[in-house]
Amino acid sequence: MTRQTGATVAALILVGAAAVAEQQDPLLQVTGRIDGGTVSLDRTALEALPVTTLETTTVVTDGTHRFTGFLMRDLLDRLGAGGDHVSALALNDYAVEIPMADFYDYDVVVAYRMDGKALHRADKGPLWIVYPRDDHAVLQDIRYDYRWVWQLYQLDVR
Ligand SMILES: Nc1nc2c(c(=O)[nH]1)N[C@H]1C(S)=C(S)[C@@H](COP(=O)(O)O)O[C@H]1N2
Ligand SMILES: [Mo]
Numbered sequence: 001m002t003r004q005t006g007a008t009v010a011a012l013i014l015v016g017a018a019a020v021a022e023q024q025d026p027l028l029q030v031t032g033r034i035d036g037g038t039v040s041l042d043r044t045a046l047e048a049l050p051v052t053t054l055e056t057t058t059v060v061t062d063g064t065h066r067f068t069g070f071l072m073r074d075l076l077d078r079l080g081a082g083g084d085h086v087s088a089l090a091l092n093d094y095a096v097e098i099p100m101a102d103f104y105d106y107d108v109v110v111a112y113r114m115d116g117k118a119l120h121r122a123d124k125g126p127l128w129i130v131y132p133r134d135d136h137a138v139l140q141d142i143r144y145d146y147r148w149v150w151q152l153y154q155l156d157v158r
Helices: 003-024 043-047 072-078 101-105
Strands: 026-032 039-042 052-057 064-071 085-090 095-099 109-114 128-130 152-157
Touching (some): 039 043, 043 109, 064 128
Antiparallel strands (some): 026 039, 052 064
16 A cells, blocks of 8 residues: 555544444534433434524624524423423523523524534534524514523533
8 A cells, every 4th residue: 555545544444434433413402301311412303303594683793694593492391391481501501591482472482503504613613592583573682682692512401
């Protein structure tokens, strides 16, 4: 094997390992009052939930954006979530309690794409809780702005 081929093979093995690691990386952990305790969901599992899109402005970006993800209530229903609120935790240690009722009163989305592109940590990903603020005047309020958790990684159902 030439030096060049050896390097190419090594590169292919690294790319393969990265692909496997990425697929198995849990993006969201759900704990607390759900059926069967804690679950960890990777991108494949999250993208298997019914896909929903939402066009809205946000308080931290310019203009309107198209978010793609799943409805929070679809996830919670599938996991058999009880309780009256969800504590959402972010990678930057931000935490906020969200009343369960929000997800049934409004189509709150957990977004993994914005304008067709995967959200990365640098742009509020990999997961961002997005409220349909343009559709409901009541949501255009600081009380709801707090609940737009970006860099979301854990939901604790209480
Ligand atoms: N992960 C994370 N999400 C967050 C925050 C935060 O600090 N970290 N701040 C909250 C608050 S207080 C508001 S008003 C909105 C917008 O916050 P930003 O202007 O800091 O983006 O996001 C919310 N989501
Ligand atoms: Mo805020």
